[in-house]
Structures are given as structure tokens and as C-alpha cells.
Amino acid sequence: MVRQLEVLKDLDSILEKEEPTKAPLPEKSQCLYVEPLPSGERKNCKNCALWVTSARCLIHDPTLHIPKDWICGYWVGGKPQDTDLKLDIKQYISPSLTGLGPAPDGTACDNCRWYEPTSETQGKCHGLQEKGKPPTVDARACCSRWDQTKR
Numbered sequence: 630m631v632r633q634l635e636v637l638k639d640l641d642s643i644l645e646k647e648e649p650t651k652a653p654l655p656e657k658s659q660c661l662y663v664e665p666l667p668s669g670e671r672k673n674c675k676n677c678a679l680w681v682t683s684a685r686c687l688i689h690d691p692t693l694h695i696p697k698d699w700i701c702g703y704w705v706g707g708k709p710q711d712t713d714l715k716l717d718i719k720q721y722i723s724p725s726l727t728g729l730g731p732a733p734d735g736t737a738c739d740n741c742r743w744y745e746p747t748s749e750t751q752g753k754c755h756g757l758q759e760k761g762k763p764p765t766v767d768a769r770a771c772c773s774r775w776d777q778t779k780r
């Protein structure tokens with residue numbers, strides 16, 4: 630019994646010393662990193678090829694009113710559609726899955742919580758890693774880890 634208690638004590642002290650294990654940060658390629666648009670605009674529905682100018686999105690339920698200053702994780706850079714393409718989509722993607730929501734200022738690295746500017750046009754990203762270090766990103770690039778909450 631004494632021996633068992635000693636073993637438990639040793640185990641306790643080992644666990645106390647151990648740092649909690651942290652998952653490594655993802656790399657750019659794992660987070661759909663996209664370079665800045667030629668216009669330099671931040672991203673939202675108004676510069677997504679899946680947006681229809683009548684305030685609807687080709688991949689979401691057509692009854693949803695989606696203003697130009699919203700965004701979701703399925704953003705595809707390009708010119709919005711002037712008319713509904715009426716794609717034969719059997720099942721629209723749920724907003725809870727796409728992360729649909731308002732983004733009045735648009736999304737880009739320069740308004741992301743992980744961004745640390747190093748010049749007017751570039752900075753370091755603390756939400757991703759490249760060989761264990763924060764990669765250099767463009768101020769108006771973006772990725773799926775974009776987050777506007779404060780650090």
C-alpha cells in the first residue's frame with residue numbers, strides 16, 4: 630500500500646510539471662489563404678462570384694436575403710451575378726455550416742485579431758505558422774481563420 634501511494638505521488642508530481650499539450654497552428658495552405666483582390670478591397674459578398682445582385686447567394690436557400698456586406702466561409706473572389714443562374718442545386722448549404730453573417734467592413738488580414746502589421750501592406754500572422762514561425766501575410770489577404778474578436 631505504501632509503495633502504491635508513493636507511485637501515485639510520483640505520478641502527481643509528473644503531471645503537475647507537464648505543460649498542457651497545444652495543437653500546432655495550421656499552415657496557410659490548410660486555411661484557404663487567398664491573396665489580395667486586384668482592387669485591394671476587403672472581402673464580402675459584393676466581391677464574391679456566388680453573390681447575385683438581387684441580394685441572394687447561389688449556394689444558400691434562395692429565400693434568404695443576403696446583403697452585399699455579409700460574408701461566409703465559401704467566398705469565391707469574382708464578379709457577382711446580375712441574374713440568378715438558377716443552378717440545379719439539390720441541397721443548399723446551411724448558414725450555420727458556412728458561417729454566414731454580416732461583415733460591414735469586409736474581411737482581410739488587417740482587421741483580423743491574429744494580424745500584427747510590419748508595414749503598410751504586410752504583417753505577421755499569429756494564427757498560422759510556417760516552419761514554426763508566424764508567416765508574412767498581405768494586409769488585404771484573408772483566410773478561413775479570420776477572426777475579429779480582440780486578442
Ligand code: SF4
Binds near residue numbers: 685
Ligand atoms: S454568402 Fe458566401 S458564398 Fe454567398 S455570396 Fe456571400 S461570401 Fe459568397
Ligand code: SF4
Binds near residue numbers: 662754772775776
Ligand atoms: S491574419 Fe487572420 S485572416 Fe490573415 S492569414 Fe492570419 S488568420 Fe488568416
